[in-house]
Amino acid sequence: xxxxxxxxxxxxxxxxxxxxxxxxxxxxxxxxxxxxxxxxxxxx
Amino acid sequence: xxxxxxxxxxxxxxxxxxxxxxxxxxxxxxxxxxxxxxxxxxxxxxxxxxxxxxxxxxxxxxxxxxxxxxxxxxxxxxxxxxxxxxxxxxxxxxxxxxxxxxxxxxxxxxxxxxxxxxxxxxxxxxxxxxxxxxxxxxxxxxxxxxxxxxxxxxxxxxxxxxxxxxxxxxxxxxxxxxxxxxxxxxxxxxxxxxxxxxxxxxxxxx
Numbered sequence: 631x632x633x634x635x636x637x638x639x640x641x642x643x644x645x646x647x648x649x650x651x652x653x654x655x656x657x658x659x660x661x662x663x664x665x666x667x668x669x670x671x672x673x674x
Numbered sequence: 675x676x677x678x679x680x681x682x683x684x685x686x687x688x689x690x691x692x693x694x695x696x697x698x699x700x701x702x703x704x705x706x707x708x709x710x711x712x713x714x715x716x717x718x719x720x721x722x723x724x725x726x727x728x729x730x731x732x733x734x735x736x737x738x739x740x741x742x743x744x745x746x747x748x749x750x751x752x753x754x755x756x757x758x759x760x761x762x763x764x765x766x767x768x769x770x771x772x773x774x775x776x777x778x779x780x781x782x783x784x785x786x787x788x789x790x791x792x793x794x795x796x797x798x799x800x801x802x803x804x805x806x807x808x809x810x811x812x813x814x815x816x817x818x819x820x821x822x823x824x825x826x827x828x829x830x831x832x833x834x835x836x837x838x839x840x841x842x843x844x845x846x847x848x849x850x851x852x853x854x855x856x857x858x859x860x861x862x863x864x865x866x867x868x869x870x871x872x873x874x875x876x877x878x879x880x
Binding site: 636639640642643645646647648649650653654656657658659660661662663664665666667668669670671672 | 682683686689690692695696698699700701702703704705706707709710713737738741742743744745746747748749750751752754755756758759799800801802803805806808809817821868
């Protein structure tokens with residue numbers, strides 16, 4: 631059970647990291663509001 | 675949007691033992707995801723009430739794709755953004771439907787929208803903002819190229835829809851409307867309008 635929970639959390643984390651990188655590499659967020667980009671993603 | 679994003683990032687960070695920098699990345703990802711979901715839900719709901727859901731979703735898709743590469747004006751708060759998006763996109767969808775009802779002008783409208791959009795993107799894109807500056811010239815040139823490619827793909831899609839006949843006519847008009855809206859928010863006038871809306875809604879009582 632703990633292993634399944636760990637895998638689910640890892641999956642959510644991977645999805646959020648992917649979204650963060652894709653958004654940071656694009657010109658801006660699709661919506662009419664742009665969240666502050668974290669320093670770690672400032673390389674884009 | 676910031677509170678649930680922070681909660682999720684902190685929870686995942688605690689469970690997986692991530693540091694503060696990694697949590698910031700997760701928070702940023704969650705913010706963008708929530709903005710997208712809430713914005714799309716609000717837009718869909720209003721468009722459904724106005725009976726222009728397919729047109730609105732089509733132009734939202736066009737704006738989403740072109741905006742990712744071309745950038746554009748922003749508002750200062752997430753809630754303001756959601757309310758504004760849920761107002762303007764269904765209104766544009768309804769306008770596209772009205773244009774499609776005058777069927778003969780749709781091909782001309784689509785051609786004009788594509789032309790205006792291509793010129794605007796080549797001249798002005800990408801438009802960045804202080805929250806997410808574009809740091810290198812290479813990245814800037816690459817985004818401009820991708821934005822222009824997105825407009826060309828939208829134009830080809832419009833042509834395909836127009837060839838499909840009358841039922842797809844309103845979707846072609848919606849694609850054109852999406853391109854025109856994206857062009858507008860790249861211009862100085864568009865950014866000025868957004869700043870004005872931001873100032874008006876920034877009223878603090880007391």
